[in-house]
Amino acid sequence: MATAEVTKQKTQFTMVQALRSALMDEMERDQDVVLLGEDIGPRGGVFLITEGLIDKFGKDRVIDTPLAEAGIIGAAVGMSCYGLKPVAEIQFIDFIFPGFDLLVSEAAKMRYRSAGQFSCPMVIRSPYGGGVRGGGYHSQSPEAYFVATPGLKVVAPSNPYDAKGLLIASIRDPDPVVFMEPKKIYRAVKSEVPEGSYEVPLGKAAIAREGKHASIITFGAMVHLALEAAEAMKKEGVELEVLDLRTLQPYDSEAIMQTVAKTGHVIALQEAPGIGGFAGEIAAFIAENAIEYLEGPIVRVAGWDTPFPYALEKAYMPNVERVRRAVKKAINF
Amino acid sequence: MEIRPFTDEPIQVLAYDGSPVQNIDSLGLSKDDLLKMYRWLVFVRAVDDRGYILVRQGRAGFYAQIAGQEASQVGSALPLLKDDWMYGDHRSQGSMIVKGLSAAQWFGHVLGRMLDPTQGRLMPHGPGSRELHIVPPSSTVGNQITEAVGTAMAQRIKKRKEITITYFGDGATSEGDFHVGLNFAAVYNSPCIFFCQNNQYAISVRLQEQTHTRTIAEKAKAYGMDGFLVDGNDTLAVYAVTKHCADKARSGNGPSLIEAYTYRYGPHSSADDDTRYRPKGELEMWRTQRDPVMRFRKFLERQKLWDEEREQKLQAEIKAELVTAMEEAEKSALPDPMTVLDYAYEKLTPQLERQRKELAAELGVS
Numbered sequence: 064m065a066t067a068e069v070t071k072q073k074t075q076f077t078m079v080q081a082l083r084s085a086l087m088d089e090m091e092r093d094q095d096v097v098l099l100g101e102d103i104g105p106r107g108g109v110f111l112i113t114e115g116l117i118d119k120f121g122k123d124r125v126i127d128t129p130l131a132e133a134g135i136i137g138a139a140v141g142m143s144c145y146g147l148k149p150v151a152e153i154q155f156i157d158f159i160f161p162g163f164d165l166l167v168s169e170a171a172k173m174r175y176r177s178a179g180q181f182s183c184p185m186v187i188r189s190p191y192g193g194g195v196r197g198g199g200y201h202s203q204s205p206e207a208y209f210v211a212t213p214g215l216k217v218v219a220p221s222n223p224y225d226a227k228g229l230l231i232a233s234i235r236d237p238d239p240v241v242f243m244e245p246k247k248i249y250r251a252v253k254s255e256v257p258e259g260s261y262e263v264p265l266g267k268a269a270i271a272r273e274g275k276h277a278s279i280i281t282f283g284a285m286v287h288l289a290l291e292a293a294e295a296m297k298k299e300g301v302e303l304e305v306l307d308l309r310t311l312q313p314y315d316s317e318a319i320m321q322t323v324a325k326t327g328h329v330i331a332l333q334e335a336p337g338i339g340g341f342a343g344e345i346a347a348f349i350a351e352n353a354i355e356y357l358e359g360p361i362v363r364v365a366g367w368d369t370p371f372p373y374a375l376e377k378a379y380m381p382n383v384e385r386v387r388r389a390v391k392k393a394i395n396f
Numbered sequence: 397m398e399i400r401p402f403t404d405e406p407i408q409v410l411a412y413d414g415s416p417v418q419n420i421d422s423l424g425l426s427k428d429d430l431l432k433m434y435r436w437l438v439f440v441r442a443v444d445d446r447g448y449i450l451v452r453q454g455r456a457g458f459y460a461q462i463a464g465q466e467a468s469q470v471g472s473a474l475p476l477l478k479d480d481w482m483y484g485d486h487r488s489q490g491s492m493i494v495k496g497l498s499a500a501q502w503f504g505h506v507l508g509r510m511l512d513p514t515q516g517r518l519m520p521h522g523p524g525s526r527e528l529h530i531v532p533p534s535s536t537v538g539n540q541i542t543e544a545v546g547t548a549m550a551q552r553i554k555k556r557k558e559i560t561i562t563y564f565g566d567g568a569t570s571e572g573d574f575h576v577g578l579n580f581a582a583v584y585n586s587p588c589i590f591f592c593q594n595n596q597y598a599i600s601v602r603l604q605e606q607t608h609t610r611t612i613a614e615k616a617k618a619y620g621m622d623g624f625l626v627d628g629n630d631t632l633a634v635y636a637v638t639k640h641c642a643d644k645a646r647s648g649n650g651p652s653l654i655e656a657y658t659y660r661y662g663p664h665s666s667a668d669d670d671t672r673y674r675p676k677g678e679l680e681m682w683r684t685q686r687d688p689v690m691r692f693r694k695f696l697e698r699q700k701l702w703d704e705e706r707e708q709k710l711q712a713e714i715k716a717e718l719v720t721a722m723e724e725a726e727k728s729a730l731p732d733p734m735t736v737l738d739y740a741y742e743k744l745t746p747q748l749e750r751q752r753k754e755l756a757a758e759l760g761v762s
Contacts, residue, residue, distance in 0.1 A: 126549075133576050137545065137573065138542060138545055138546035138580060139546060141549070142550040144531055144543065145546070145554075168536045175739045177514055178517055178738075181526060181531055237741075238742055312745075313745035316746055
């Protein structure tokens with residue numbers, strides 16, 4: 064982590080403040096960084112991430128767009144091919160699908176199909192995830208589609224410090240990045256965030272908690288559920304390690320190998336439905352490459368294989384009890 | 397010549413027999429310009445004829461001919477300047493060649509050789525070129541429209557005197573991206589030209605089944621944009637209208653939609669059977685009475701700028717040029733299988749590094 068150069072004051076920031084600070088710093092540093100999205104101008108975005116930025120940078124660099132996600136992502140593709148560094152906001156990731164084609168057919172494939180002549184150094188920021196009583200269309204975690212699309216990078220921070228450093232790294236990255244922001248913890252978690260620029264490198268996981276009996280491998284808001292479960296199970300004599308992936312594509316296979324070698328038991332945790340999900344990729348990777356360390360089955364914890372509900376949200380989302388049962392299944396093999 | 401949007405009939409400069417119906421002098425084209433224009437028409441048709449043979453020889457997997465649409469492609473690409481950007485579709489190689497793509501590169505693209513700017517990654521319907529500011533098209537219909545708008549927005553943000561043109565067919569106007577793109581461009585007053593080659597068929601579906609408006613040009617009204625209906629087989633008319641829209645965009649007066657009313661002679665692609673859907677006699681009528689290359693030749697002959705002798709000389713010259721181009725393409729190497737992992741990302745990810753080892757083992761190389 065490039066923290067050594069950061070000598071300035073550290074402040075307690077929410078993720079919202081940390082993300083805004085990242086955008087502010089990058090826009091000051093690089094004139095080619097422009098923002099576009101719905102309601103990101105005077106409204107500051109529905110979650111206020113871009114609050115105040117239009118006053119500072121003007122409407123040529125903080126662009127309120129018509130209500131069309133295909134237009135937002137398509138324009139970002141064209142801008143990035145030209146040489147700008149667009150950071151597009153999709154208001155909720157559930158609404159990304161009208162622009163899905165532009166993301167998976169265009170942004171993801173531009174470098175490949177042009178043999179490196181054109182590329183799309185752009186970021187799609189978007190709040191994802193449940194736990195906010197948002198119902199089926201303000202709660203989803205569709206990371207699997209993006210991870211399954213070569214050409215895209217996929218990032219999901221779990222805390223304000225990482226959120227700022229990962230967003231800065233994503234803006235500077237030469238490839239298109241889907242930056243998934245766990246909206247449930249936009250304001251629920253605070254951490255020390257340095258003023259000034261720093262990067263948290265893409266593709267590097269972090270140990271969120273050390274443990275020795277089993278590893279929970281997860282990302283985004285689920286890191287906090289994993290930590291809660293670890294605290295609860297400590298009383299039962301089970302010490303859980305929590306690996307926060309931070310980047311899903313490319314994921315940190317070395318860190319995964321290390322934690323599996325350490326504990327021998329794995330729980331792969333995600334909010335999205337289990338079927339075809341990212342936890343399955345983790346399980347497959349471990350089964351192929353780390354079977355010698357395993358002392359029990361890899362167990363996935365996920366949302367049910369249904370659409371995301373509204374009033375039944377609690378019954379849907381992974382919780383401490385679901386994690387506990389998974390840990391038991393993994394350990395008491 | 398006055399160029400007005402939303403005319404009931406296509407704007408024409410030349411009648412079907414090649415006689416001018418407008419004042420030609422006002423176009424500002426020298427005799428030399430006119431002769432060059434004709435050469436481009438003959439050249440892109442010859443390139444296309446030669447390219448299509450590669451499919452029939454079994455040396456290429458796909459081809460979408462431009463035959464019949466040469467005036468639309470040449471006439472719309474000529475007013476562009478070197479730094480202008482172009483987003484093509486699967487049938488715009490004529491425009492790409494006028495913008496600077498060489499015949500050898502095109503043949504290399506069709507054959508999937510290293511001379512292909514995409515190095516064999518994209519099926520042969522447009523290779524693109526960074527140097528020429530031509531973005532290679534995907535096969536998803538219409539999505540280049542919103543991208544072109546993004547580039548035009550960027551040109552405006554950066555205060556450059558450049559414009560962006562994007563090509564698409566009549567079928568693409570049913571896609572959401574068409575409406576989204578035109579709306580964005582109008583809202584941001586982007587220097588963009590939306591060039592629709594209405595060849596009357598989207599594979600097999602006729603325009604009447606595609607849309608309920610009489611013309612495509614009139615759709616521009618919905619976005620507060622000018623829409624121009626032009627005879628797409630009249631090179632001078634296409635040139636004049638595109639030049640008008642390019643000047644307008646370049647001087648900060650926003651985007652335009654152009655509908656070039658034309659007709660494709662070939663099937664949708666080498667995989668299509670167009671005898672299943674064309675009414676009898678239709679193709680013959682367009683070929684014999686409205687052919688864009690023949691119309692321009694008749695015009696030049698009327699102007700005493702052309703005759704059979706010059707025609708034969710030009711045909712022979714282009715034929716020789718294309719023999720050389722094809723040889724160059726054929727000499728070019730096939731892409732190395734080890735490069736299949738390159739360009740997915742700027743650098744190989746750790747996952748791709750592992751796959752590189754597997755690939756090397758599979759191919760028996762180190």
